[in-house]
Amino acid sequence: MVKPKRLMVLVVVAVVSIVGLFAVESEISGNLKLIASTAPEAKIEAGYTFKMPMLQGEGPLFSGNNLKMKGILGITPITGSLSFEAVMTPIAVMELSVGGVFGTGWNFTPMNLEGLRVSNDSTLATTPDSLGGMYYKGKGGVALQFDTAAIWPGDWTSVVMRTYHEVNYQGYLTESEPTAGWEFETGGLHQNGVNYKGDYLIGYQMPLVVNTVAIMLETYKDNIGNGLEIEGLVFDLGLVTNFAFGDRFNLTVIPQMTTKKTDPDTRVMEKVGFTFKRVAAMLNYSL
Numbered sequence: 001m002v003k004p005k006r007l008m009v010l011v012v013v014a015v016v017s018i019v020g021l022f023a024v025e026s027e028i029s030g031n032l033k034l035i036a037s038t039a040p041e042a043k044i045e046a047g048y049t050f051k052m053p054m055l056q057g058e059g060p061l062f063s064g065n066n067l068k069m070k071g072i073l074g075i076t077p078i079t080g081s082l083s084f085e086a087v088m089t090p091i092a093v094m095e096l097s098v099g100g101v102f103g104t105g106w107n108f109t110p111m112n113l114e115g116l117r118v119s120n121d122s123t124l125a126t127t128p129d130s131l132g133g134m135y136y137k138g139k140g141g142v143a144l145q146f147d148t149a150a151i152w153p154g155d156w157t158s159v160v161m162r163t164y165h166e167v168n169y170q171g172y173l174t175e176s177e178p179t180a181g182w183e184f185e186t187g188g189l190h191q192n193g194v195n196y197k198g199d200y201l202i203g204y205q206m207p208l209v210v211n212t213v214a215i216m217l218e219t220y221k222d223n224i225g226n227g228l229e230i231e232g233l234v235f236d237l238g239l240v241t242n243f244a245f246g247d248r249f250n251l252t253v254i255p256q257m258t259t260k261k262t263d264p265d266t267r268v269m270e271k272v273g274f275t276f277k278r279v280a281a282m283l284n285y286s287l
Helices: 004-025
Strands: 027-037 041-053 066-075 079-091 094-105 116-119 126-128 134-147 158-173 181-184 193-205 210-221 234-245 249-262 269-286
Touching: 210 249, 234 269
Parallel strands: none
Antiparallel strands: 027 041, 027 269, 041 066, 066 079, 079 094, 094 134, 116 126, 116 181, 134 158, 158 193, 193 210, 210 234, 234 249, 249 269
């Protein structure tokens, strides 16, 4: 029989060994991102990611299994937000994720923009609610991904395919809950409830300054089951081009078209034919 003191020593040694192993194999990285578009929009994000091995096995499908935990602080001229996400890779072609976002908003008079708006009457007319409450979102998602370079290694053999599907619950916390809806970060009028998002991407990667070109289709279903729900899905279609400037800087440019239209007064969303949405640019610096 193992004596209690010896057992405690063995447990401590085992825990220290496991922690030490994760400390050696884990990675911590950070990034700064500047996002701007012709909408007009502007946002600065600062993020950190902790990555550790998890459920690893033998072979190409399991040897790289890991868990990533991310935190992002975002600031725009009209909002501030804090988001977190845990992403597990149980197999090379799949990612499972859960996360959340908290934020608030204020008015930016020079551009006549409001980060938070609420509606309290049957006409759906909205009014600014600067720092009047807190926006929140909880989400769960699954991604499937594949890179042909895993089968045919080489600099010019990488065709990447990825699809991501997310169900989220969005809401607005305030002393007096708006009766007709609310809007955060000019995202259209919402009511507390469930929403869906799906992404589809296919692209080609190259060992050049322009290292990725891709087509991306984003699908949305907002306000599921309430009076603001749009029949069917709305779509964003974009052409993704990524420029790599060394190991730390990269620039992504995405011109987009959309089938969603937001009323400028009520902020109610409706589905229309494809129209120009914006040209977005994201400059990322890896720390």
